[in-house]
Amino acid sequence: xxxxxxxxxxxxxxxxxxxxxxxxxxxxxxxxxxxxxxxxxxxxxxxxxxxxxxxxxxxxxxxxxxxxxxxxxxxxxxxxxxxxxxxxxxxxxxxxxxxxxxxxxxxxxxxxxxxxxxxxxxxxxxxxxxxxxxxxxxxxxxxxxxxxxxxxxxxxxxxxxxxxxxxxxxxxxxxxxxxxxxxxxxxxxxxxxxxxxxxxxxxxxxxxxxxxxxxxxxxxxxxxxxxxxxxxxxxxxxxxxxxxxxxxxxxxxxxxxxxxxxxxxxxxxxxxxxxxxxxxxxxxxxxxxxxxxxxxxxxxxxxxxxxxxxxxxxxxxxxxxxxxxxxxxxxxxxxxxxxxxxxxxxxxxxxxxxxxxxxxxxxxxxx
Numbered sequence: 279x280x281x282x283x284x285x286x287x288x289x290x291x292x293x294x295x296x297x298x299x300x301x302x303x304x305x306x307x308x309x310x311x312x313x314x315x316x317x318x319x320x321x322x323x324x325x326x327x328x329x330x331x332x333x334x335x336x337x338x339x340x341x342x343x344x345x346x347x348x349x350x351x352x353x354x355x356x357x358x359x360x361x362x363x364x365x366x367x368x369x370x371x372x373x374x375x376x377x378x379x380x381x382x383x384x385x386x387x388x389x390x391x392x393x394x395x396x397x398x399x400x401x402x403x404x405x406x407x408x409x410x411x412x413x414x415x416x417x418x419x420x421x422x423x424x425x426x427x428x429x430x431x432x433x434x435x436x437x438x439x440x441x442x443x444x445x446x447x448x449x450x451x452x453x454x455x456x457x458x459x460x461x462x463x464x465x466x467x468x469x470x471x472x473x474x475x476x477x478x479x480x481x482x483x484x485x486x487x488x489x490x491x492x493x494x495x496x497x498x499x500x501x502x503x504x505x506x507x508x509x510x511x512x513x514x515x516x517x518x519x520x521x522x523x524x525x526x527x528x529x530x531x532x533x534x535x536x537x538x539x540x541x542x543x544x545x546x547x548x549x550x551x552x553x554x555x556x557x558x559x560x561x562x563x564x565x566x567x568x569x570x571x572x573x574x575x576x577x578x579x580x581x582x583x584x585x586x587x588x589x590x591x592x593x594x595x596x597x598x599x600x601x602x603x604x605x606x607x608x609x610x611x612x613x614x615x616x617x618x619x620x621x622x623x624x625x626x627x628x629x630x631x632x633x634x635x636x637x638x639x640x641x642x643x644x645x
Contacts, residue, residue: 282309284327286414289359289395296389300361300398303413305330311414319416322356329355331470332410333419334363334401336370338377339483340387343475350472351419352393361413362394363401373403373427378484404433415468422471438469496523 285307290297298304305311307327319329333351337344352360367381379387381399388397402409405418424432432438487494495508 282307284309284324286327286330287359287396289328289357293392296386297362297391297394298396299385299389300396300413304361304396305414307414314416319355328357328359330359330361330414330416331355331419332361332363332405332413332415332417333472334365334398334405335420336365336374336377336480337362337384337388338370338379338480340379340384340391341478341480341483343478345391345393346475347419347421347472348391348393351470354419354470355417359395360393360419361396361398361415362388362391363398364388365403366400369400369403378480403427404430405437417468417470419470419472421474423474434469438467 286305287298309327312324314323314329318324322329331351331354333348335344348360348362352358364381364384367377370377370381377384385397385399388394398413409415410418418434418437420434425434427433495510498508499505499510
């Protein structure tokens, strides 16, 4: 009997295209799909087909915790083909609760994760043996914390137990695997446990949004969203709060500008005071040099005073000139008709009248 070759899809080798969607089943291989043991998967056998690993979840608000879990599932075995099942909105709202992202948005988020080879839409909430055989799943990957839902304490319990009875020994039942960059994990049966990333989850992100609801509501109102779109009934409250926030921001801006202005004024005042002191010293020095006891102004004043006194005083006769005496032959010229006699001012009214009368008598004689 001729053996059929495996035509199972191979893992993605490039990241230029998103992962494919599963239709009915992505594996149309006609060759017998023998169940792999952990030892075979760890060694990368069979060489003619990849190890098919299935991981499922809601993947709402896809974040780094989701990506790290898928990275662990992808790297637990060499030549691994990772299929990721994403539950629909109807199924999720029924068993878990309301989601932020729609199912189409969640599908697209998974298609663009580098570790995913294939995305299965409308994945079942509980995995059945028929589903695993239909998609030729070798191992199921999920964190080891019991996932209670749909009336079950752990929806992955039967997967964790599956295959144990087929293991030949205790050593093959619980194998410890080590891959570069990962921690040791225990593989039991066909269940592959992954480790959660602490500090981030979809619930944590939603909690942040609910806690800071007012902040996000006001932010989106400023960006143009309507109150109806945000389901905000007290729109005036948020508008008032926005105005208060804007006023606070303006006050902070004014404070910063005021501090900068005061600093500049203080810096300028120091420069002005220093320049004023220098100019003051220069002015006082020049003033003392000009008007001081031995200043230039005093010397100039003394020189000018001496020149004025010398100009006003008559020149003295030369010592060699003979004294000027009246010649006997020359009589003094008669007094002018209009010459006024030099008389001392009268000391009393009587004297003044006597002088006036003498003046009149003289005039009569001349006439």
